Amino acid sequence: xxxxxxxxxxxxxxxxxxxxxxxxxxxxxxxxxxxxxxxxxxxxxxxxxxxxxxxxxxxxxxxxxxxxxxxxxxxxxxxxxxxxxxxxxxxxxxxxxxxxxxxxxxxxxxxxxx
Amino acid sequence: xxxxxxxxxxxxxxxxxxxxxxxxxxxxxxxxxxxxxxxxxxxxxxxxxxxxxxxxxxxxxxxxxxxxxxxxxxxxxxxxxxxxxxxxxxxxxxxxxxxxxxxxxxxxxxxxx
Numbered sequence: 001x002x003x004x005x006x007x008x009x010x011x012x013x014x015x016x017x018x019x020x021x022x023x024x025x026x027x028x029x030x031x032x033x034x035x036x037x038x039x040x041x042x043x044x045x046x047x048x049x050x051x052x053x054x055x056x057x058x059x060x061x062x063x064x065x066x067x068x069x070x071x072x073x074x075x076x077x078x079x080x081x082x083x084x085x086x087x088x089x090x091x092x093x094x095x096x097x098x099x100x101x102x103x104x105x106x107x108x109x110x111x112x113x114x
Numbered sequence: 115x116x117x118x119x120x121x122x123x124x125x126x127x128x129x130x131x132x133x134x135x136x137x138x139x140x141x142x143x144x145x146x147x148x149x150x151x152x153x154x155x156x157x158x159x160x161x162x163x164x165x166x167x168x169x170x171x172x173x174x175x176x177x178x179x180x181x182x183x184x185x186x187x188x189x190x191x192x193x194x195x196x197x198x199x200x201x202x203x204x205x206x207x208x209x210x211x212x213x214x215x216x217x218x219x220x221x222x223x224x225x226x227x
Contacts, residue, residue, distance in 0.1 A: 031213060040123075042205060042217040050213055088157060102149065103207075103215060105159035 002026055006091050006106035013081045013113045021076040021109050023091030031094040032074040033058075033103070034066060036087040043090065049074055081113045116141045118208050120218035127196045128226050134181075135191045135221045137206030144168075146210040148182070148189045153203040153220070162204070165189065193223075201225045 007022040023032065031050055035043040035058075045058030049068040063085060065077045074093075078085060091106040117140045127133035139148070150162040165173045165182050172180050177197075181190045193200055206218040 033215075040219055042219040044217075045215070048213050056213070090159065092159075102161055102164055103159075105151075108157040110157075 004091055004093055004104050004106040006089075006109050008109060009107065010110050011112070013078075013111065015082060015113060017081050018077070018079050019081065019111075020078075021089055021091075021111075023074045023076070023093075023106055024072055025091075025093045025104070026072060027093065027095065027104065028071070029093035029095050029104070030071075032068065033092045033094075034064070034074065034076045035090045035092065036060065036085075037090060037108075038087050046076065046089075081111075083113045085111065086113045087111060116143075116208055116210065116214075116216050118206055118216045118218040120204075120206055120221050122221045123219075124222045124224065126224045126226055127193070127200075129196055129198060131196055132192060132194045133196055133223065135193075135204050135206075135223065137189045137191070137218055139187050139189065139206075139208045139216075141187070141208065141210065143210045146208060148180075149207040149209075150178070150180070150189075150191045151205045151207060152200075153205065154199075154201070159205075163191065196225050198225050198227060 004025045033048040034046040047066040049055045052071040055066045067075045089109045092103040095101045119138045146167045148165045152160045152162050163175045177194045179192045203220045205220045209215045
């Protein structure tokens with residue numbers, strides 16, 4: 001049971017390049033989330049999904065897109081990276097729908113946009 | 115809108131001593147959940163303790179305990195017998211619905227040998 005995994009762990013992009021971050025969970029969790037963490041700002045929600053095939057915007061969605069084609073995977077895409085997207089990105093999942101439960105986090109991806 | 119405030123950007127504690135980290139939140143709901151997460155230098159977010167608002171009893175996990183004051187909307191974390199491995203960023207978080215978790219800005223805890 002690997003829990004929540006993220007690929008890659010580190011990435012450096014040039015402005016305007018695109019990339020996809022992959023989050024995978026093997027706990028059969030319904031809800032999945034993408035956050036970004038910046039110094040002094042805690043975690044801010046980018047997008048989330050309440051089930052396979054569904055996505056919704058969080059607090060800071062601009063410049064990002066997501067997809068949840070399979071229940072276990074949640075992809076975060078940057079179509080045209082900007083230096084303001086330099087951050088640490090965390091994926092998380094929650095066990096059950098219809099109830100409030102503890103989030104389980106992946107190890108994070110450090111992204112630098114030059 | 116719900117907010118979570120951690121007013122202490124940084125705290126220090128001597129090894130084996132006790133330290134309390136503060137967290138206040140704002141909500142109009144009566145049923146919700148509160149969490150403390152630890153983030154060591156590895157960046158991994160680790161759940162420390164969880165409190166359900168409808169439970170009056172304060173949650174405890176080994177050396178970690180909370181002081182949950184619902185009327186005051188306060189949720190502080192007490193770490194007893196502090197250890198070097200407790201050094202980390204600590205985040206307080208609130209949720210009412212599973213799709214919306216609100217995090218504070220964190221408190222960096224230093225443990226002095």
